[in-house]
Amino acid sequence: MSQASAITSLLDHVTALDAGAHVTGAAFVGDVAALALGDGGVLLASAGETRRVEAHPGGAVLAAVAQGGRLITGGDDGRVVAIDAAGAVEPIGDEKGRWIDAVAVRPGAVAWSCGKHVAARDDKGSVRRIEAPSSVRGLAFAPKGYRLALAHYNGASLWFPNTDAAPEALSWKGSHLDVTFSPDGRFLITSMQENTLHGWRLADRKDMRMSGYPAKPRSLSWSHDGFHLATSGADAAIIWPFEAKDGPMGKPPRECGVRPAKVSQVAFHPRALILALGYEDGAVMLVRLTDAAELMARKPDDAGPISAFAWDARGTRLVFGTAEGAAGLLTLP
Secondary structure (H helix, E strand, O other): OOOHHHOOOOHHHEEEEEOOOOEEEEEEEOOEEEEEEOOOEEEEEEOOEEEEEEOOOOOOEEEEEEEOOEEEEEEOOOEEEEEEOOOOEEEEEEOOOOOOOEEEEEOOEEEEEEOOEEEEEOOOOOEEEEEOOOOOOEEEEOOOOOOEEEEEEEEEEEEOOOOOOOOEEEEEEEEEEEEEEOOOOOEEEEEEOOOEEEEEEOOOOEEEEEOOOOOOOOOEEEOOOOOEEEEOOOOOEEEEEOOOOOOOOOOOOEEEOOOOOOEEEEEEOOOOOEEEEEEOOOOEEEEEOOOOOEEEEEOOOOOOOEEEEEEOOOOOEEEEEEOOOEEEEEEOO
16 A cells, blocks of 8 residues: 555455355465365465365364464364465364364464363473363463463453463453453453453553444454554444553544444554455455555455455455355455
């Protein structure tokens, strides 16, 4: 978008892909675009060609996240597997048919949850396990140190898998779904069933409440500088400020990309203050925060909400998919 004044649309820069099933996750495995699917497969797209990998045959991919040159997926078959850019599938864990609700990664480690049970696997293949107070819906590794956050009913927990210490409880009434650390590790934020976000300033465990959403803010994305947290759940992206030591406390959020449809997915560019927005009507838009410039990358249609998308490491390509199996690969000019 450096030449946004000369570009009026990005529609001609999108290559259509046929995912063939509900897209539950999106990522780049190196230079290969990967779409995790609701029928258990993973679609890999590179150099104008696609190939399908059976990651969870006969089942569904319920959670997916990229880890360097691999895509880590968890399925309703209870398996956690890693898929590389060539399509090779490596077993990581097996919960014997229990649904994998969430996966998280950091260099050298993978974690997953099924019900109240959480497992963390280190780079040596050693697996540590704990039982949370209730079903764990979200997992996130801290940006520094081997610490894992768990989102569950009535709050979150912080666990160090390489110690025998009991997890530390962060309490707040309600059902907590997704969880994310700020890039500097100062804040922990959860999305909630109650159409709100909750957060803790970890230095003193001070609570933060970010409310006013008409729907659940299930998609969360940090800007590359860590100063902005973009969220879905409204007819615009809601962006909370985190530059100050108190984060968003006492400050209003910014709204961008207002359209007559709710935002279902958000993803910040990895190197610039550009936000990709996916909508429930299937549209995709890029918004530049510095001047609010907007470029449409996909028009609304009947292929269902944008259900997943992701940037590559350089920020030159964006892969996306919908709930009805449509997909595309945007290459920035």
